[in-house]
Amino acid sequence: MTPTQVPSRKLNLGCGKFKLPGYLNVDSWPDAQPDMFVNLNELPLPFADNSFDEVRADHVIEHLHDPFAVVSDLHRICAPDAILKIKVPHFSRGMTHSDHKRGFDLSFPYYFNPTWPGYVGRRMDLLMQRLRWFGQPYMKKVAMPQGLYWAGRCAGAVIDLFANLSPILCSRLWCFWVGGFEEYEMQFRGVKPAL
Numbered sequence: 097m098t099p100t101q102v103p104s105r106k107l108n109l110g111c112g113k114f115k116l117p118g119y120l121n122v123d124s125w126p127d128a129q130p131d132m133f134v135n136l137n138e139l140p141l142p143f144a145d146n147s148f149d150e151v152r153a154d155h156v157i158e159h160l161h162d163p164f165a166v167v168s169d170l171h172r173i174c175a176p177d178a179i180l181k182i183k184v185p186h187f188s189r190g191m192t193h194s195d196h197k198r199g200f201d202l203s204f205p206y207y208f209n210p211t212w213p214g215y216v217g218r219r220m221d222l223l224m225q226r227l228r229w230f231g232q233p234y235m236k237k238v239a240m241p242q243g244l245y246w247a248g249r250c251a252g253a254v255i256d257l258f259a260n261l262s263p264i265l266c267s268r269l270w271c272f273w274v275g276g277f278e279e280y281e282m283q284f285r286g287v288k289p290a291l
Contacts, residue, residue: 105149109170110136110156114234119152137161139169146175154183155232155279158196164207164216171208171218171286180220180284186227186267188276200280202267208284220284227263227271229255231279 104120111121112128123130134142137160151170157163163184170180187199206212208220230236230252236245255274259266271277 105147105175107143107148107151107173109151109153110159112156114154116152136166139165141169141173143173145172147173148178149175150179150181152181154181155185157182158184158198158200163198163200163204167208167220168216168218171220171288174286174288176286176288178286179223180286181281182284183231183279183281185231186271186277186280188267188271189278202264202280204280205282205284219287221287222282223285224281224283225263226281227256227259227266227277228252228279228281229259229274229277231277 104118106116106119108116108119108121111119111123111130112125115121115128115130121128121131122134122136124133124135126133136156139162151174153166153170157166160166167180167182174180184200184204185196187201189199202225205220205222205225207214207216208218208222209215210219230248233245233249236248240248259271259274259277267277
């Protein structure tokens with residue numbers, strides 16, 4: 097497949113075993129049996145500029161060497177007004193997996209705002225951010241006993257309700273009172289000139 101032969105306008109980056117219908121599912125892990133093998137640490141990614149209307153990166157960029165460079169390249173392959181959905185581990189529990197290179201806090205979106213001193217040169221507007229205490233339920237559903245899974249989902253719903261009244265206050269003040277947060281979700285719209 098060449099960079100111009102993209103079968104879908106939606107990309108599921110680092111799909112693992114959770115492929116999404118209607119998306120181009122890419123990964124570097126052979127067991128995932130992705131639609132396309134891509135080494136996500138080798139930039140630029142093998143896609144033409146403006147190839148996708150939606151990109152999902154669900155718990156993948158924390159495994160990569162340079163998340164700012166990867167997200168900047170995702171901006172490049174997103175069409176004008178495309179949506180970029182990213183889920184990563186929150187710093188309060190981000191290093192609980194041996195392959196995680198880092199955890200993330202709510203300052204990550206600032207680096208894509210041109211008014212921020214550390215701006216990385218790719219403007220993206222933050223549309224939404226959310227903390228989740230009980231992250232990746234699709235994985236937990238197969239790994240946990242059913243009663244414990246549902247207890248975690250219910251406790252997570254209550255904790256998340258209060259945490260997301262003010263994610264910044266929660267992230268800095270009381271997140272450790274509840275054992276930290278497993279997931280930080282961001283949605284961006286890439287800002288670039290119209291084609």
